[in-house]
Amino acid sequence: MKKSFTLLSAIVTILISLNASAQDEVNLKAKSYLSFFGGISTPTSNFSSTDYNNNHAAFAKKGVTFGLNTAIYVYKNLAIAATLSYQDQGELTAADVQNLSNNYNVSFNKNQTTVTATGRYVNYNLMLGPQYSFLYKKFTLDIGAAAGFVITSSTPSLSIIFNSNSANSNSTINQLSGKGAIFGYGGNAGLRYSLGDSWDIGLKVNYINANGIKIANTNNPGTTGRFVTKLPITEIQTTLGITLKF
Numbered sequence: 001m002k003k004s005f006t007l008l009s010a011i012v013t014i015l016i017s018l019n020a021s022a023q024d025e026v027n028l029k030a031k032s033y034l035s036f037f038g039g040i041s042t043p044t045s046n047f048s049s050t051d052y053n054n055n056h057a058a059f060a061k062k063g064v065t066f067g068l069n070t071a072i073y074v075y076k077n078l079a080i081a082a083t084l085s086y087q088d089q090g091e092l093t094a095a096d097v098q099n100l101s102n103n104y105n106v107s108f109n110k111n112q113t114t115v116t117a118t119g120r121y122v123n124y125n126l127m128l129g130p131q132y133s134f135l136y137k138k139f140t141l142d143i144g145a146a147a148g149f150v151i152t153s154s155t156p157s158l159s160i161i162f163n164s165n166s167a168n169s170n171s172t173i174n175q176l177s178g179k180g181a182i183f184g185y186g187g188n189a190g191l192r193y194s195l196g197d198s199w200d201i202g203l204k205v206n207y208i209n210a211n212g213i214k215i216a217n218t219n220n221p222g223t224t225g226r227f228v229t230k231l232p233i234t235e236i237q238t239t240l241g242i243t244l245k246f
Contacts, residue, residue: 028135030077031245038066039239041087052103058231061090081131089121107225110162124151138194150184150210174218184210200243208235
């Protein structure tokens with residue numbers, strides 16, 4: 001009898017404990033936060049293309065990104081999230097320049113063409129949108145969508161010099177560096193692990209797409225060969241972040 005009572009007491013204690021734990025899981029609530037992140041920004045689609053015949057090909061390269069992300073929860077686990085980030089997508093390589101030189105030479109039927117590339121792809125993303133968080137024990141899964149501005153501070157500029165080996169035959173086309181703010185949109189998903197009441201660490205994947213920064217040219221007739229007037233921006237970013245919850 002005594003053993004049965006002891007066993008029954010143990011079972012009741014375990015069930016009460018499990019029930020309390022389940023209640024804690026049900027009542028988990030997301031906290032607003034501020035996160036600093038850094039990682040890799042990978043250009044895709046036209047932004048990464050190196051096809052001379054594609055006038056939207058940008059020759060952008062994999063580079064760094066870092067910035068700030070914040071979320072304010074407005075109803076249960078639904079938040080309004082904002083992100084400000086910096087991206088450097090590199091510069092044209094020697095192989096890129098040689099590729100352009102060879103193809104410009106053919107397109108314009110010249111004996112010799114020299115292409116010089118100057119500058120880098122540098123932009124900032126300012127995005128705002130809804131986010132929903134799923135909580136389980138020490139893990140938080142964040143899924144969101146965002147829209148805002150991709151602010152480009154520079155794109156590589158090109159100087160294309162043609163020489164047909166005759167007197168006074170040199171001519172130059174310039175593709176100028178693009179600057180300005182354009183509309184962008186995207187989506188993101190992240191997984192955070194709780195380090196305590198106030199801190200999380202987590203991984204995040206972010207997708208950004210923008211229609212394209214306008215590019216100006218000088219002396220390009222626009223009827224022969226490559227003529228770039230717009231460069232779309234598409235990025236997939238993989239980052240690691242440290243988060244302060246409040």
